[in-house]
Amino acid sequence: MGQGIATILSRNAEEITRRTGRHIEVTHAAVRDVAKAQGVVDSHALNVSITDNAASIVSNPDIDIVCEVMGGEQPALDLSLTALAHGKHLVTANKALVAMHGNTLFAAAQKYQVMFGFEPAVAGGIPVIKAIREGLAANRVQSVVGIINGTGNFILTAMSDQGRDFDDVLDEAQALGYAEADPSFDVDGIDAAHKLAILAAIAFGMPLKFDELLIEGIRAIQQEDVVYAKELGYVVKHLGVARRRETEAGPAVELRVHPTLIPQRQLLANVHGVMNAVLVDCDALGQTLYYGPGAGSEPTGSAAVADITDMVRALSGRKDSKPPGSAVGHILPPLGFQTNALIELPVLTADDIETGYYCRITAEDKSGVMASIAGIFARHNISLEAIRQQEPDALNAADESTDTLLPIVLLSHRVREAVMRAAIAEVEALASVPRAVTLLRVETL
């Protein structure tokens, strides 16, 4: 990604200078492999000083803006804090860093009155941080719902379009370089959770609460659930959902990352492959959606350079453009809310979230089973949108010893998760239901 930034600043130097009115130059770069980087710099005849000592950059008084693209928690955190303390404006692509240490970093940016940009940390190149933080500033945001992990969306798209299984598509994603050798960061939802924590903080003006997120990945998604969802008019997507809720105890938020059924007619359902999209619902404007590439060296580089140009523009508007003390930091605080105006919104636990649910129940093919199941949901006051007894063929072909098993699929309207789980426990306790129930959440958007 560092190379993406350098490439863009070099290739588009003229266009960027037309915009900012001044030339932006990469003067120093700290890298792991000095010899290799020096070779790149020499071959492009660039005037960049290469070092493997990042500490020398973050304290260099000649540097205005530091861009952190190394990833990981340390030494990125210490280096970033040192940069801020030395009055550098900071751009970071490091979502883990912002999600887990954003509160510390933002306080430091406020203390040293410098600008802190992290557009590349969420949804790749899509300018969604800017859109929410500035473009929607007139609004009270109600919810942010996004496809914010390209690897996961690639896998689910292939499972849906090509009828393939999770493991099979994961192999392909790894071969194509979309997924790492250890894919857990993507397919277990950690990466999406980092981004959702950041989006929620910006949307609601609250501190980062990564530790309190509900996080579920896509490993457990079965091909048959993708098929049944499609028959019901839905698509399975891995979503991040941040939603403001008014509870009896006061305002709160749901923060959750999980596979979700959404209606096929929704734009989000038509976001395919490695693309990302974020749907924001707010009071004055209504629903807006932001779509684009969620990863890649140049797309994320584009977001970093956008943050850099914002900083250059702000600095250019001032005579006293040298930090520290330039006091431009509070033009736009990192979250778009004044640091002393953040609100502690409690994060609802899994029991208290409310969505629709998709349940796949494997039951014996006996009379009265459907009635028993429907009765349980009725007693829990769970209103059902659809209930379907599926053809047992596929199920039994895979497991010949149990030729009397029958898949029953149902969709519920919105209900508290604790209520749904209590009902499912009763269903699973039925003698005629020999297997665990598959439960997926549904968002109608």
Added chain:
Amino acid sequence: MGQGIATILSRNAEEITRRTGRHIEVTHAAVRDVAKAQGVVDSHALNVSITDNAASIVSNPDIDIVCEVMGGEQPALDLSLTALAHGKHLVTANKALVAMHGNTLFAAAQKYQVMFGFEPAVAGGIPVIKAIREGLAANRVQSVVGIINGTGNFILTAMSDQGRDFDDVLDEAQALGYAEADPSFDVDGIDAAHKLAILAAIAFGMPLKFDELLIEGIRAIQQEDVVYAKELGYVVKHLGVARRRETEAGPAVELRVHPTLIPQRQLLANVHGVMNAVLVDCDALGQTLYYGPGAGSEPTGSAAVADITDMVRALSGRKDSKPPGSAVGHILPPLGFQTNALIELPVLTADDIETGYYCRITAEDKSGVMASIAGIFARHNISLEAIRQQEPDALNAADESTDTLLPIVLLSHRVREAVMRAAIAEVEALASVPRAVTLLRVETL
């Protein structure tokens, strides 16, 4: 829309103050009907001074920001220029004003070093001006393609989903208040053209060239073309297209507004009803899309208040926050490009644009007709993607005297429009083609 802004600033005062760090107050309003406005102000116990003398507001030294939502060319232009000359930062929702007089207004904003915002002038509440001007600042923009007139999209959506005719749906749009009694501004493409001229200036860093746009509306769209398009996997949308082209004479742009066939699988094809969306293609980032409500008092009010909060933030970052002389104007010039760095990009004429084409030819049902037509396209080196002889039933039911007529539909690959028109002229000269050919443009996006 003025009321939308006042409502938002009042209802969301706390949320907006959390963001900007200071309270934003509407202190003066110029209106047509003073008594009516005074009644609204009194009933909400607002402290707003009401007048019918707009000139008194634009020269009032106590006012920092003027918001122009009156519409029309005059007196909006004179009032805006007076406001700028008095050092007011200006927000306008007036797309006709910006499209036709933007060059004059931007020069005045530069001269008096004030900020000029026009987010509400394009695509309603979607922060697409900000996205292109700031979020994509790292990029060389290749094209901007948008559904930027909600009325037109409402009509085309109903024609496609419900199989209704243009006139029928227009009546409904008028009854619902989506279309004016005189709908020409919307359905003849003028409104979309205003917005496209603005988008092109921001995307390419060029002066506004509204007078040079190719503008076609949707009145001529027939139900049968919507149906045939669907059979070919396309949807008919009214698009604004701004595209950078490298020609033998150097860089140039296509600026055009017209009904267009786009593939059903594209996100833009799934933008329904009065919603707007803008697809931007640029070099580092690739394709991004921005979707949301294109009209309405609160959505456009949201965009105006976003511009206002940007201004308040920029002013708050400075000790010398009083215009004139505060020199904040060049933090962000109106088009996002430095005023002295705009480039004169010639606008290609209709002859020189290049797209795909959909042609519907009504021919007599005789042997050899298809061969004659195909031969003409071949001689002009127009490569065809599809050619279909349609069922003649519908056509002949409407016109019993000509029961031998046959509709032939073809799709061409990308070709210069002059070449296509020459071929069509030859087709229309055939004795077996008794009617004018229907020609629609195709964009694969």
